[in-house]
Amino acid sequence: MKSELEVFREYVRQRGLRWTQERKLILQKIFEIHEHFDVDSLHWLLKQNGVKVSKASIYRALPLFIDCGLVREVDFSDGHWHYEHIYGHKHHNHMKCLGCGEVREFEEPILAQVDQRLTQEYGYSVVFHQLEVRGYCPACQKAGEETRAR
Amino acid sequence: MKSELEVFREYVRQRGLRWTQERKLILQKIFEIHEHFDVDSLHWLLKQNGVKVSKASIYRALPLFIDCGLVREVDFSDGHWHYEHIYGHKHHNHMKCLGCGEVREFEEPILAQVDQRLTQEYGYSVVFHQLEVRGYCPACQKAGEETRAR
DNA sequence: TTTATTATAGCAATTTAATCTCAATAAATA
DNA sequence: TATTTATTGAGATTAAATTGCTATAATAAA
Numbered sequence: 001m002k003s004e005l006e007v008f009r010e011y012v013r014q015r016g017l018r019w020t021q022e023r024k025l026i027l028q029k030i031f032e033i034h035e036h037f038d039v040d041s042l043h044w045l046l047k048q049n050g051v052k053v054s055k056a057s058i059y060r061a062l063p064l065f066i067d068c069g070l071v072r073e074v075d076f077s078d079g080h081w082h083y084e085h086i087y088g089h090k091h092h093n094h095m096k097c098l099g100c101g102e103v104r105e106f107e108e109p110i111l112a113q114v115d116q117r118l119t120q121e122y123g124y125s126v127v128f129h130q131l132e133v134r135g136y137c138p139a140c141q142k143a144g145e146e147t148r149a150r
Numbered sequence: 151m152k153s154e155l156e157v158f159r160e161y162v163r164q165r166g167l168r169w170t171q172e173r174k175l176i177l178q179k180i181f182e183i184h185e186h187f188d189v190d191s192l193h194w195l196l197k198q199n200g201v202k203v204s205k206a207s208i209y210r211a212l213p214l215f216i217d218c219g220l221v222r223e224v225d226f227s228d229g230h231w232h233y234e235h236i237y238g239h240k241h242h243n244h245m246k247c248l249g250c251g252e253v254r255e256f257e258e259p260i261l262a263q264v265d266q267r268l269t270q271e272y273g274y275s276v277v278f279h280q281l282e283v284r285g286y287c288p289a290c291q292k293a294g295e296e297t298r299a300r
Numbered sequence: 301t302t303t304a305t306t307a308t309a310g311c312a313a314t315t316t317a318a319t320c321t322c323a324a325t326a327a328a329t330a
Numbered sequence: 331t332a333t334t335t336a337t338t339g340a341g342a343t344t345a346a347a348t349t350g351c352t353a354t355a356a357t358a359a360a
Binding site for chain 3: 054
Binding site: 016018019020021038039040055056059060079080081 | 355356
């Protein structure tokens, strides 16, 4: 399997774009982070590592990473975008707790059937889907019960 | 079944909030719109109807409507929130075409199973879920093929 | 290897959605 | 009807994201 850097290098070449140090450094960092991130935290992390890259460059690089399937946007309903690297990972969905805000990932094989049905029934060609679930984790349910009991 | 106005009136009473003309007018308009809307379009529509309500009031009212289950946020990945009234409607999901941007709604009974599994397997209590699908509608697929053939 | 071309980086300015401040107002209730 | 206080509207403010511009660096051509 090609590395994420190779995938991006190829993508960039095909489009007459350029393989720059900044893009390489940003992409490397993204694949070192094994959690979700946003532009701010990514910028801060790079800075911590002595890598000087402007936020503007991050904002300009992300759509490219997304376009070639290395990264995706994640909606945590908190006013700005979050991201995660997806290349080399199984598709998964997110469940965010409305109490503590913790995000848990889960796989859901059944969703492949949904994509299939959309193709068969409506003639859509599905590129991707995203299931976001909101609710309460076990700990927050418990905490809620105790609060109510008082 | 209670009307949306009654539901909101009750919600407002229970919380010591106030049943204002502005909130009534906004809510009525939202239930007249049988499509998705955003703050701008809702504000514009009200204006067209001679209803003077500020955007600030719309921004302040929406979280209340959402909290009592009359309205929900919809993510169309275009930089700002969209909304739709849901009270009295079946739960549905959205498929947005990456070509023309058209949004199509579809029902997906299978998703109830997903919620159930999250409860059984992880102990989560699911409040709501949202499946967003992206792809290409039949028309855009055809247009794409023709373009490529040239 | 050197030169020419042009996409990209960085910075600051700008845009836009959304939130907040505050004085005036209107809804609830005593 | 008077009193209390949540809500309104207008504009200021915040924060995320985008853009304009010049210098720079990546690539192609010589």
